[in-house]
Amino acid sequence: MLAKLTDSDLMLDTGTTVIRPLKSVRDLGVHLDSVLTMKTHISKVASCCYHQLRRIRQVHWFVGQDVAQQLVSAFILS
Numbered sequence: 001m002l003a004k005l006t007d008s009d010l011m012l013d014t015g016t017t018v019i020r021p022l023k024s025v026r027d028l029g030v031h032l033d034s035v036l037t038m039k040t041h042i043s044k045v046a047s048c049c050y051h052q053l054r055r056i057r058q059v060h061w062f063v064g065q066d067v068a069q070q071l072v073s074a075f076i077l078s
Contacts, residue, residue, distance in 0.1 A: 031044050
């Protein structure tokens with residue numbers, strides 16, 4: 001039944017504003033897409049983790065190996 005709905009059927013008109021559905025939303029830190037898969041969430045989390053690991057890589061030359069290992073351990077366990 002939902003497959004038969006058009007885009008105009010899914011919009012909500014409040015009089016002054018038209019609210020349209022989104023492909024994905026974030027609620028309580030979890031990204032959900034329109035079909036309730038975790039694909040968007042996994043992609044965003046992986047991207048964020050990669051970014052943080054690159055930041056640790058950039059500073060590991062200045063802090064020494066022991067501190068860099070602590071940073072990686074703290075990041076993984078958080």
